[in-house]
Amino acid sequence: MAKGEQTRSRLLDAFEELVIEHGERAGTLAATAEHAGVSKGGLLYHFGSKDALVQGLAERLEVFGEAEQRRLSSRPDALEVFLRESVAADRPFDRTYLALLKLGQLDEHQAARDALVLLDDYFLAALTDALGDADLAFLALRVSDGIYVRTALGGSDAVPADAVDRILALLTSLPR
Amino acid sequence: MAKGEQTRSRLLDAFEELVIEHGERAGTLAATAEHAGVSKGGLLYHFGSKDALVQGLAERLEVFGEAEQRRLSSRPDALEVFLRESVAADRPFDRTYLALLKLGQLDEHQAARDALVLLDDYFLAALTDALGDADLAFLALRVSDGIYVRTALGGSDAVPADAVDRILALLTSLPR
DNA sequence: GGCTGTTAACCGTCCAGACGGTATAGTTTT
DNA sequence: AAAACTATACCGTCTGGACGGTTAACAGCC
Structure with a gap:
């Protein structure tokens, strides 16, 4: 898997986990990025919006x-x-x-x-x-x-x- | 029903409706108060917090x-x-x-x-x-x-x- | 019946923080 | 060197909540 694709997948995993474990409100852009080990800018590069x-x-x-x-x-x-x-x-x-x-x-x-x-x-x-x-x-x-x-x-x-x-x-x- | 009790009930009705029809995020204090025909301060008098x-x-x-x-x-x-x-x-x-x-x-x-x-x-x-x-x-x-x-x-x-x-x-x- | 004090009910404004999103400069990969 | 990617700084908006009033009903007292 290309590196970019891997990061995308990690971001989705992180988003999933936050939403499941702590509810929708916990799935913020900042929290998702951090949980995936990426900066907020990095997240928004891969996913242009929430x-x-x-x-x-x-x-x-x-x-x-x-x-x-x-x-x-x-x-x-x-x-x-x-x-x-x-x-x-x-x-x-x-x-x-x-x-x-x-x-x-x-x-x-x-x-x-x-x-x-x-x-x-x-x-x-x-x-x-x-x-x-x-x-x-x-x-x-x-x-x-x-x-x-x-x-x-x-x-x-x-x-x-x-x-x-x-x-x-x-x-x-x-x-x- | 006492007037205060009536207002309380109206506020709960409004909160319910907003949450059901438009999701949890729509159930803000301001929106709930307005929907019930009460000011935000009025809401917080009856319910001290969300x-x-x-x-x-x-x-x-x-x-x-x-x-x-x-x-x-x-x-x-x-x-x-x-x-x-x-x-x-x-x-x-x-x-x-x-x-x-x-x-x-x-x-x-x-x-x-x-x-x-x-x-x-x-x-x-x-x-x-x-x-x-x-x-x-x-x-x-x-x-x-x-x-x-x-x-x-x-x-x-x-x-x-x-x-x-x-x-x-x-x-x-x-x-x- | 007036005067005073008390209380429940309610209002509008203000604020700190969080959030989604943008801009841009820097770094790594190909 | 171009493309792909990452990080930082920043902005405007919204939200929960705090707070200082205001109004009106009522009770006790003279």
């Missing part, structure tokens, strides 16, 4: 999202994989998703909302394909969002580790 | 929450009522919930998160009681959160009107 930073995350999400879609749509155990990963929330994809979920709450940052809506369409298609049931797919997406939100809100025990087991037991007992 | 404003909403939620819990816990159709109202999101309770859900995303405003966690406990107890199934109750709460989030994100068609019908059809077909 909005460009958000846009950068949105593009990241889309790249991740396409890969996720491909990966899930062919698996018979897509539901389980999908929900378990929602609870874990430890992959790069999850971090981008969580950050954009927070950013999208603000009036500015339409880009974040657009990216999230687009991703939802991707996932709905993938899960519908894998599960053969659009309603169940929709339900899974809403549960996943709900889990993400509680994770973002509460501390560690916001979503009990075994909760996903019990939810899966419930959902897989559904008539198909 | 945090006190959030705390005011948190207390509102708790009052609402207790009433909701009582109302739901005895109904056999609690699941349907609960989910339908989550989608509609048009009662005063829903507005307070949505506002705190946005505020809770920010590092400051621990009060918002505390109130939301407490409410979750209330509802989990009420739904478990009404449904006789803690797992199904938990699932319903997560779905509800997911629906709230999508409502907050997307415009009008974020959550299709008939989605709740289909989800309910799915969930009520579960073995009990």
Whole structure:
């Protein structure tokens, strides 16, 4: 990876982390730059504005999202994989998703909302394909969002580790 | 209601509306005061700080929450009522919930998160009681959160009107 | 019924600091 | 040497909050 590309990526990582760990307000230009080990001027060279930073995350999400879609749509155990990963929330994809979920709450940052809506369409298609049931797919997406939100809100025990087991037991007992 | 109490309530209404419609950043002291038809000084008389404003909403939620819990816990159709109202999101309770859900995303405003966690406990107890199934109750709460989030994100068609019908059809077909 | 003092409710102004963004000069890479 | 990148200094705006008034209702007292 070219050096510039690497710095861009580091900046996005830093922005993500600040937003996730300390909320949108902590994701200032100065803080993001410092967290990435770059000066503020350096940040603004790569991302000409705060909005460009958000846009950068949105593009990241889309790249991740396409890969996720491909990966899930062919698996018979897509539901389980999908929900378990929602609870874990430890992959790069999850971090981008969580950050954009927070950013999208603000009036500015339409880009974040657009990216999230687009991703939802991707996932709905993938899960519908894998599960053969659009309603169940929709339900899974809403549960996943709900889990993400509680994770973002509460501390560690916001979503009990075994909760996903019990939810899966419930959902897989559904008539198909 | 005493005049002071009325003004307090108007201020909370204004704060809620600004946060819900235009995001946390729009809920500034000046904007909230103006929206409520009060001067900034007047606002600060009733709520000594921005945090006190959030705390005011948190207390509102708790009052609402207790009433909701009582109302739901005895109904056999609690699941349907609960989910339908989550989608509609048009009662005063829903507005307070949505506002705190946005505020809770920010590092400051621990009060918002505390109130939301407490409410979750209330509802989990009420739904478990009404449904006789803690797992199904938990699932319903997560779905509800997911629906709230999508409502907050997307415009009008974020959550299709008939989605709740289909989800309910799915969930009520579960073995009990 | 007037006079006085008290208090709740409210207003408008001011300020320090934080923030997003610009300008520009300097450095490294190719 | 050009291009890519980085750092520093600075600017205008906005925000939360502090603060010193003002108004009106009310209570006690003579």
